[in-house]
Amino acid sequence: MENIIIKTGKNPGNISTIMAGTHGNEICGIQAFENIIPNLEIEHGTVFFILGNPKAIAENVRYTEYNLNRAFKDISEYSKAELKNYELQRAQEIKKYLDKSSALLDIHSAKKKTEPFIFCEEKSISTAQELSSKFLKIVLGVNAVEPGGTDGYMANMGKIGICVECGQHNDKSAITLAEQSIHNFLKNRGHIQKSNNENRADKPIINLEYSYYTKTNSFILERNFSDFEHLEKGTLVGKDSGKSIYTPFSGYIVFARNCNKKNLEGFLLGKDYIKHD
Ligand SMILES: [Zn+2]
Structure with missing residues (x-):
């Protein structure tokens, strides 16, 4: 291709x-x-x-x-x-x-x-x-x-x-x-014929508000986290060369992973999205 x-x-x-x-x-x-x-x-x-x-x-x-x-x-x-x-x-x-x-x-x-x-x-x-x-x-x-x-x-x-x-x-x-x-x-987008779309479904919306970047070359998760698992504020997520890293607020964790380099994305954290007009 x-x-x-x-x-x-x-x-x-x-x-x-x-x-x-x-x-x-x-x-x-x-x-x-x-x-x-x-x-x-x-x-x-x-x-x-x-x-x-x-x-x-x-x-x-x-x-x-x-x-x-x-x-x-x-x-x-x-x-x-x-x-x-x-x-x-x-x-x-x-x-x-x-x-x-x-x-x-x-x-x-x-x-x-x-x-x-x-x-x-x-x-x-x-x-x-x-x-x-x-x-x-x-x-x-x-x-x-x-x-x-x-x-x-x-x-x-x-x-x-x-x-x-x-x-x-x-x-x-x-x-x-x-x-x-x-x-x-x-x-x-109007590129092909529109038929009735039975696939439409309103989904809940989460707003990402925090990203943890690793400070050292050894960030180890405390356990496995499923994407969108809800965590209370102050939950221990992992250790960055021994230093405990906690959630800064209560929210949904996404993309949590062990990292072997500094300045990588260790995990993301989001909250329920509230529409502002
Ligand atoms: Zn990808």
Whole structure:
């Protein structure tokens, strides 16, 4: 498959981007591309289908030198050495397409078993609610606590940016969910015919408000935490070279993991989202 496939309809319409393989070992989106794109006819507008990290896909690794999903900050925020990385150069290439698009769907999966959910910012909530009833939650605020993601890049431009977490890497249901997300995104954006969408389901929304960055090269979790497990304030999450790290407020933990490097994302913490007008 080409790294970038452009499909244009006969009729005018929106310009959108769909990405898969932003993390090279998250194959559900890549599989979904292979299943859908060959027979897909776009009726309105243009869709860019982008394989995010071809080098990492070929090696079946998350990334080769730099996490591509943290590579979308303004280039002024990276050092000269960082900008030589394959992923940072790839991000500049992909930005050209994102700059032309008014919405992005980026497809991910997880190493451990996890319930499917969606990352986005406020402006994208209504589109996100349409993608599938299989996504159990919408998580806001990742762009504030973990800048540099593809969806955050779109949100910073006032555009729609959605990152779907479809479940475990090699689970067949993750592929089905990736396909369903692509179809419903294309319908929502007017690229293909809208039929009644029975997949719509309003999901609870969580706002991420805290990210723990490791201070040393040994952050060990106290136990396994499932994503979205609710923890009271002051719960012991793990030890950073012996120093106990507690939750700063009561909330939902996401992406807790052992880390063997300093300045990695040890865990995220969110609260129920309250809409402000
Ligand atoms: Zn990912």
